[in-house]
Amino acid sequence: MFYLTPRKEISLFFTISIPVISILLTIIFGFFIFSVLGFEPGKALYHFFISPLSRLDKIADLFVKACPLMIIGTGLVFCFRANIWNIGAEGQLIMGAVFAGGLALSFSETQSVWLLPSMAIFSFIGGALWALLPALLKIKLRTNEILVTLMLTYVASLFLDWLVRGPWRSPTSFGFPLTQYYPDVGLISKIYFPGIGNISQLHWGVLIAILICLLCWFAMEKTVFGFKIKLIGDSPQALRFSGFNESKTTITLFIISGGLAGLAGMIEVSANIGQLQPNISFGYGFTAIIVAFLARLNPAAVIISGLLIALIEVGGDSAQIALAIPKVVTGVFKGILLFFLLAGETLTKFEIGFNYHQKSSLND
């Protein structure tokens, strides 16, 4: 068996090569899986990874799909860096969308341009409030945030389900669980390129998402706040000795990650759906966890990793349409990719040694 020895320094080479190697290994695994299942692996991989990049409008779709992943992922980076496990971003996303939706539906006749910014603020508050409960429980009672955030995700999803089937259901939806459409000023418009027009569904939210990632990168790398967060993760004891308020930071991190997830929910609905329905997210909150890890917990790299994961999602659609490969295969890819990334994480932190002779005593 093998044993682990901590490395003294983390090399830049590993930091960059691990995501690349993980992606390559995932593709090789994909090749195997497709062969075993009787699909032509070359063709399948083409539809998965090349076809979504073959046309401008398809690339635009990639950005649209990556938009919520980037926003949520960059928020989660902060939490994970500080060893806080908010895995309920999905629920916070839903509550953000609900808060923004509530505002849009109460002002359904308005023409005011202030509606959209207000919705954005509301969604941030909604997501942040939903994250505040586990945060408070964690600092006051040391309740495990993993379990609480997870439970609250289900509660949020059922709450939305109740709203759209019950009090918020539109009288003109013919019994379907849908709310009214948002007023036009509550929708996010598509980006208009002079001379070209719209490119597929590309909307302004994508630009916001990229800006947020860059802003978060700045906060993480260039401010004292970011420095503290990195310290919590790396050496919590040193921070405590220096008289630093851990509770305050925990609350702040939950508010940031929850609020951003809420914002992502509002953008997703206002840009792509235009009304509330029982399912507004397709597991973005969970997928964003992979995005954060793929970015090696660097907010700027979240832009690239968000696009890569979006590629797997969009590729899954294209492979399903072209070759009738079940869409669930994207889950297999995402799972394997995350496994490799996590193994890579270990490689950067530890040297792995093999021991053939005394296998039990050293390993255990």
Place this chain on the structure above:
Amino acid sequence: MIDALVLTILMTSVPLILAATGELVVERSGVLNLGLEGMMLMGAVSAFALTYVSGSLLVGLLAGIMSGCLTAAIFGFFVLGLATNQVATGLALTIFGTGLSGLIGSDFVGKAIEGLPTVFPETLSNMPFIGVFFALDAIAYLSIFISFLVWIFLFKSKYGLILRACGISHNSAHSLGYKVLTVRWCSILFGGMMAGLAGAYLPLMLTPHWSEGMTSGRGWIALALVVFASWMPSRIVYGAILFGAITIMQLAGQARGWTIPPQFLSSLPYIATIFVLVLISSKGTAKYLAPSDLTRPFISSK
């Protein structure tokens, strides 16, 4: 009518008891496996596929247990061998298992099999009031029995004490010469087998067909249940029946036109779990109940 309702409640709670009891052992040894849903789905699809192909329920059950165990071994390799983060690895396992089971099962959608038979003759199960307790299948009785055995093992045997020691302080257990990683490997594999069996119960008994993601969140409920039971095997049985009752009440209530929104009832298990978490935390007893080294990877230096 009431009998039928009680029977459904009992049957709904069986997979919860199985999966949660397995997870309890894993968590008691200091590992959190969030991949329960993924392992259950792998168990479910393997059990259905092999029962359909071989025509034998026993083969199907064994296949379910085995594939749950194999899926858990992937998890064990990463969290024990490579000391990866348990939360993220568990999520990866769920994402992976959900995807792979859907892929394997895509050829089996819409096909049907014969479910498990009941154990006792009809004369017993037709008795008034108590008859319903004789109307179950073998796995249902087995689940209670396993839960009892786990209790004996954890709290009345030396090995159970070692297992709990690994969960409370792996460094102390290691200093005393116990093999922390071996204990955790065994726990994870046991948890996987139980999750596989729980998954197998769904297509073999509850609904005799396969559909994508057919566990529909039961893995997460089972995870909640472990906390709800504050890591005690007997409380898992009560809790599972309670959670099962809530699920069934909500369906029954819908049919009878109750005014309570069904979503409210569905969310009760999750809210109750948060409540229990808060309760055990606020009493200050959480550190005694929850294994204190839960989710901390054990790394022994050379």
